[in-house]
Amino acid sequence: MARLIPRRGVLLHAALAALAVCPLPVFAQGTWPARAVTIVVPFPPGGGTDTGARLVAQKLSLRWGQPVVIDNKPGAAGVVGVDFVSKAKPDGYTLLMGNIGTQSINPSLYKKLPYNADSAFVPVTLVAELPLVLLVNPGVKAGNVKELVALAKADPGKLSYSTSGAGGSMHLTGEMFETSSGTKILHVPYKGGGPAISDLIAGHVQMSFATILESSGHIRSGKLRAIAVTGATRSPALPEVPTVAESGVPGYESASWIGLLAPAGTPRDIVDKLAADVKEVLAAPDVNQQLLAQGATPAGTTPAQFSTLIDNDRKRYARIIQEKRITVD
Numbered sequence: 442m443a444r445l446i447p448r449r450g451v452l453l454h455a456a457l458a459a460l461a462v463c464p465l466p467v468f469a470q471g472t473w474p475a476r477a478v479t480i481v482v483p484f485p486p487g488g489g490t491d492t493g494a495r496l497v498a499q500k501l502s503l504r505w506g507q508p509v510v511i512d513n514k515p516g517a518a519g520v521v522g523v524d525f526v527s528k529a530k531p532d533g534y535t536l537l538m539g540n541i542g543t544q545s546i547n548p549s550l551y552k553k554l555p556y557n558a559d560s561a562f563v564p565v566t567l568v569a570e571l572p573l574v575l576l577v578n579p580g581v582k583a584g585n586v587k588e589l590v591a592l593a594k595a596d597p598g599k600l601s602y603s604t605s606g607a608g609g610s611m612h613l614t615g616e617m618f619e620t621s622s623g624t625k626i627l628h629v630p631y632k633g634g635g636p637a638i639s640d641l642i643a644g645h646v647q648m649s650f651a652t653i654l655e656s657s658g659h660i661r662s663g664k665l666r667a668i669a670v671t672g673a674t675r676s677p678a679l680p681e682v683p684t685v686a687e688s689g690v691p692g693y694e695s696a697s698w699i700g701l702l703a704p705a706g707t708p709r710d711i712v713d714k715l716a717a718d719v720k721e722v723l724a725a726p727d728v729n730q731q732l733l734a735q736g737a738t739p740a741g742t743t744p745a746q747f748s749t750l751i752d753n754d755r756k757r758y759a760r761i762i763q764e765k766r767i768t769v770d
Contacts, residue, residue, distance in 0.1 A: 483522025494538040527556035531706035545754035572672030586688035597625035603637035653736025
C-alpha cells in the first residue's frame with residue numbers, strides 16, 4: 442500500500458521543487474546587495490570622476506540600505522585602478538567608475554595593458570558627460586575662438602597649451618582643435634591637470650582645455666577666461682559661453698565622460714539593476730542640479746548604449762592617436 446505523506450511534507454516538497462526551477466539570476470537580484478559595495482575610482486580624490494562617483498555612491502547607499510564605499514586607486518593614467526577591478530570577483534560588489542580616458546583612450550595609447558580592454562569589463566551605464574572648456578590666460582588678446590585662431594595662424598607655434606600629459610583627454614582635445622581649425626599650437630604636457638592649470642594662470646602657457654568642474658572657480662575669479670565649451674551644446678553651468686562649433690569651427694565636438702563598469706562575468710540581473718538604479722538616482726532633482734552646477738550633464742543609459750559610446754569613442758581617438766603618432770611608452 443502506498444505510504445501517505447503528511448500535508449506538511451507535501452508543502453515542503455512543493456517549496457523545494459519551486460526553488461529548483463527558479464532561475465538563479467532572479468534569486469541573485471533579490472538578494473543583491475547584501476553587504477557593502479565598493480566603487481573604485483582610478484584617480485586621486487577631487488577630480489571630475491571622483492566627484493561624480495561620490496555623489497552617486499551616496500545616493501545608492503541610501504537607496505540600497507548598504508554602504509557604498511569609494512576606493513581611490515590612482516596611477517598610470519588610471520591603469521592601476523582599472524587593472525584592480527578587472528581582477529575582482531564578478532559578483533557586483535567591486536565596480537569601476539571609469540572615464541573616456543580609461544576606457545576609450547588608453548587601449549590605443551598604451552601598447553600593452555595588464556588586462557584585456559576588449560573583454561575585461563561589462564559596461565553598466567553612462568553617468569555623466571563632462572564637456573571641456575577652452576581657457577586662455579587673461580593676457581591673451583583674443584576674446585573668442587575666431588580671434589584666437591587668427592592669433593595662432595599669424596605666428597604658428599608661438600601659442601602654447603597645457604595638458605595633464607600626453608594622450609589624455611586634454612591633449613587629444615587640443616589635437617582635434619588644431620586639426621579642425623588649421624592651426625599649429627605648441628603642446629606642453631604636465632604631470633596632472635592641477636599643474637597644467639596653475640601654469641596657465643601664471644602665464645607660462647597661453648591656453649588649455651579643462652573640465653568645467655576644475656576650472657569654474659578660476660573663471661569666476663577672473664584668473665582665467667572661458668572662450669568656448671567643447672561639447673555639442675552649451676553647458677548649463679556656463680550658459681553665456683558658446684561652443685567651439687558655433688564660434689567658427691563647424692563640426693568640432695569633444696567631451697569627456699564618466700561611467701560605471703563591472704568586471705566581466707557579473708550576473709546580468711545585477712548589471713541591469715545597477716543601470717536602472719543609477720538612472721533613477723541621476724533623475725532625482727537634487728542630484729541632477731548638483732551635476733549640472735558642476736558642468737556635468739547627467740545621463741543614465743542602458744548597458745548597450747554605454748557600450749556603443751565606448752566603442753565609438755575608442756575608434757575616434759584611435760584614429761587621432763595614430764595620425765598624430767602620439768605615444769607614452
